Amino acid sequence: MAYQAGGRRRAPRPVPESLEAQAYLQDYASLLEAVPFPSVVLDHRWDVVLSNSAFASLFREVGPHPTAMPADNLLRFVLFHPDAGTVLGQHESSWFLPTLAHFASAVERYAHDHVLQAVRRDIAQDPIMEAAYRQGLPHWIRAVGERAVAHDGAVRPVLHPDPRWGATDCRLVDETPRTLGELGYTRLTLVLRESRRPRPRAARHPAGHLRVVPAPES
Secondary structure, three states: OOOOOOOOOOOOOOOOOOHHHHHHHHHHHHHHHHOOOOOOOOOOOOEEEEEOOOHHHOOOOOOEEEEEOOOOOOHHHHHHHHOHHHHHHHHHHHHHHHHHHHHHHHHOOOOOOOHHHHHHHHHHOOHHHHHHHHHHHHOOOOOOOHHHHOOOOOOEEEEOOOOOOOOEEEEEOOOOHHHHHHHHOOOEEEEEEEOOOOOOOOOOOOOOOOOOOOOOOO
């Protein structure tokens, strides 16, 4: 049976072999839970190692998907989940393209990583995404500059299901301490801003076209 974007669900992620590292992650999970903003620890594949309740709350209305749930792998969620645009505002320009750029860098750095290579194959199977990856992404990076690709410090729109937040912006903050970094992990926190902006109509991930990909000539 073929699943959209990703085939079968991956095996459970391995935990660090060191008992000291495991204990550190357990304590770090308690610290993460005390943070009022969505916060997540990712490995180089964007697999979610740890996340807090605020992170779960942000994505609580996302529908099921066999391989692209935000609690499993944030990269796959941004790229492949049809509901990504219902949570991540201005999905293509603010989230999809920066994430695709980070993926391009990761797959070059970890060329033999089978999980990243699986994502690359999934992109190649979708003609629109493949065109975005090969043609649209380099053009977009040249147009907006390398800084627009960076996560740390970026301000991006979100559509929070909790009406106390609603349609607002968040600042992405890289909070990776040395010990997490030595384990190969990165921590990102989405610092939500109080906002009174009206909530726009949520949009599902466009299946037929990306603006960064030139429309075919008729």
